[in-house]
Amino acid sequence: MPDTVxxxxxxxxxxxxxxxxxxxxxxxRLISKAEGVRYTTVDGHELFDGTGGLWCSNAxxxxxxxxxxxxxxxxxxDFVHNFNQGHxxxxxxxxxxxxxxxxxxxxxxxxxxSEAVDTALKIALAYHHHRGEGQRRILVGRExxxxxxxxxxxxxxxxxxxxxxxxxxxPSTAHMRHTWLPENAFSRGQPAHGTELADxxxxxxxxxxxxxxxxxxxxxVSGAGGxxxxxxxxxxxxxxxxxxxxxxxIFDEVITGFGRMGTPFAFEAFGxxxxxxxxxxxxxxxxxxxxxxxxxxxxxxxxxxxxxTMPDLFHGYTYSGHPLASAACIATLDAYRDExxxxxxxxxxxxxxxxxxxxxxxxGVMDIRNCxxxxxxxxxxxxxxxxxxxxxxNGLWDKGLIVRPVGDALCMSPPLTITQDHIDEIGTKIRxxxxx
Numbered sequence: 266m267p268d269t270v271x272x273x274x275x276x277x278x279x280x281x282x283x284x285x286x287x288x289x290x291x292x293x294r295l296i297s298k299a300e301g302v303r304y305t306t307v308d309g310h311e312l313f314d315g316t317g318g319l320w321c322s323n324a325x326x327x328x329x330x331x332x333x334x335x336x337x338x339x340x341x342x343d344f345v346h347n348f349n350q351g352h353x354x355x356x357x358x359x360x361x362x363x364x365x366x367x368x369x370x371x372x373x374x375x376x377x378x379s380e381a382v383d384t385a386l387k388i389a390l391a392y393h394h395h396r397g398e399g400q401r402r403i404l405v406g407r408e409x410x411x412x413x414x415x416x417x418x419x420x421x422x423x424x425x426x427x428x429x430x431x432x433x434x435x436p437s438t439a440h441m442r443h444t445w446l447p448e449n450a451f452s453r454g455q456p457a458h459g460t461e462l463a464d465x466x467x468x469x470x471x472x473x474x475x476x477x478x479x480x481x482x483x484x485x486v487s488g489a490g491g492x493x494x495x496x497x498x499x500x501x502x503x504x505x506x507x508x509x510x511x512x513x514x515i516f517d518e519v520i521t522g523f524g525r526m527g528t529p530f531a532f533e534a535f536g537x538x539x540x541x542x543x544x545x546x547x548x549x550x551x552x553x554x555x556x557x558x559x560x561x562x563x564x565x566x567x568x569x570x571x572x573x574t575m576p577d578l579f580h581g582y583t584y585s586g587h588p589l590a591s592a593a594c595i596a597t598l599d600a601y602r603d604e605x606x607x608x609x610x611x612x613x614x615x616x617x618x619x620x621x622x623x624x625x626x627x628x629g630v631m632d633i634r635n636c637x638x639x640x641x642x643x644x645x646x647x648x649x650x651x652x653x654x655x656x657x658x659n660g661l662w663d664k665g666l667i668v669r670p671v672g673d674a675l676c677m678s679p680p681l682t683i684t685q686d687h688i689d690e691i692g693t694k695i696r697x698x699x700x701x
Contacts, residue, residue: 294662299326302680302687304667312662315677315691316669320488320520320639321546324600325680331552334596338589347374347586355586358594362548362557365529365598368538369559373578374586378519378545379413381556382482385541386417386435387580388558389480389513395567398511401479402437405469405512409443411489412482412517421482424490439473441465441481445493450632451625452494453618459496466506475510480541485531488520491674492634492641500537507540513564514539519556523547524601524681526637527611534637540564550597555590610638610681613688620692627699629653632674638681642695643674657698666694 276290296312298305302325304312317323324331338354345352359372373388375381386404393401406412406421413419419428420435423443428434442462449456466481481503487493507514521531522544528534530542541564545556568577584590601607614637621633621640632643647653654670661668661675669676675695679687 301325301327302682311665313666313679313687313690313694315661315667315679317678317680318551319546319669320525320678321551323524323547323681324550324597324604324606325682328550328552328597328600330600331550331593331596334592335552335589338592342588345588346583348581351586352588352591354588354591354595358586358591361595361598362544363559365523366542366559367533368561369542370562371560371565372557373560374590375545375556375558376554376582376584376587376590377413377556378517378543379415379418379556380582381519381543381545381558382412382421382517383415383417384580385515385517385543385558386421386480386482388541388560388564388578389515391578391580392513392564392567393479395570398476400477401511403439403469403473403478404435404437405439405441405466405478405481407441407443407483407487409445409487409490409493410482410484410517411487412484413519439469439478441469443487443490443493444496444499445491449496451622452634453622454636455494455497457497460498460502462496463499463502463506466503466512470506470510470512475512478510478512480513480515481507482515482517484517485521485535485537486526486636486639488639488676488678489671491643491671492636492639492676494634494636495535500535504537504539513541515541515543517543519543519545520639520678521637523597524607524610525639525678527607527614529607531637548597549590549593550600552597553587553590553593554584555587555594604682606681609683613681613683613685614638616685616688617683620688623692624695624699627696628701629699638683639676639678641671641674641676642699644699646673660698661694664694664698666691668695 295307296304297307304314362372363369375384404421408423410423412422420438444459444462446459448458516532516539518530526534542559549555571577618635621635629645631645634641644653651672654673658670
């Protein structure tokens, strides 16, 4: 075994996720430092992190209290699994998370948002099985939805490029239409049009029989598909249809959870309570991978009637409730509370919206969407789909701002610690780029 550390050379050994490898190798972007709202590359280029990591570094980077908690826990006990045994921090982290979620009493820990989605879908199927309704096998998603990259999430997801290489996924799926309507262009927050699109779920009930549908999963605010806030009344109507047909409602809050709407979870901001909630990302401020599924007592209780010596859910991960992740979760929630980070997000949502919609006059801007501390500046297609978005992304990187190009939409989700000066900085850089 070599006694030296191999440093990056041809950058070929690491098969990178969701990356155009040749384009990356032609112009490598390597970050070597992160602090607060900023990154620094290996060659000293400073960047404002307009994407909050990847929708996840809600408290900013390298938070000292979170870092210290991880270091201290690693020195105490580095790993304990939670199969028929456990450790105190996992139970404390679970209690702290559920305390933030009114109406939810339980959390099943995973290691990512993708795992959380697949776990929630399995819980939904098993829930109906335990209640004697095993015929409920259909899972309903939505066009343009992103629910991670595991098989269940891909199956209910609605982004064709993510599915195309993998053939048949979970076969019993159906999809509602997306809510991106031309008449909603430049809506500030929730758009006025599209409530009736929720009736797609009722049509699926009429087509297949409501008694065959296990669950519907939606992002309260679609994120990775391009940032699409729900039309006014849309989530409420979905809840009504679910209740009328005995369907479980799952909110995928991997992006919106932990403050991005100015509340701990988006279901509170919208006043619609689902039956299951997936979360991850902001749960540990992205410092240690962790995700989870929040469940109501009604869902959890359906699993309690089996033999006392048998697992009530044949599902789990080696690292579910990992000690380092649990410590990071607790410290992160402490930071959110002690520094009023959710409150700051609520206060900054208005200025954030003002900045974004103030860019409407720029050439090539065809739509602007926002909700909470999420936003997208959608550019007019110029050439192939994505060409305009990539060009703007590259230019903004050079100007010191990271955005997330989704097709031709420049998506942003900065740390929730942003100030007015930060918002002004983001707006100035975007204006300079798009004004030419």
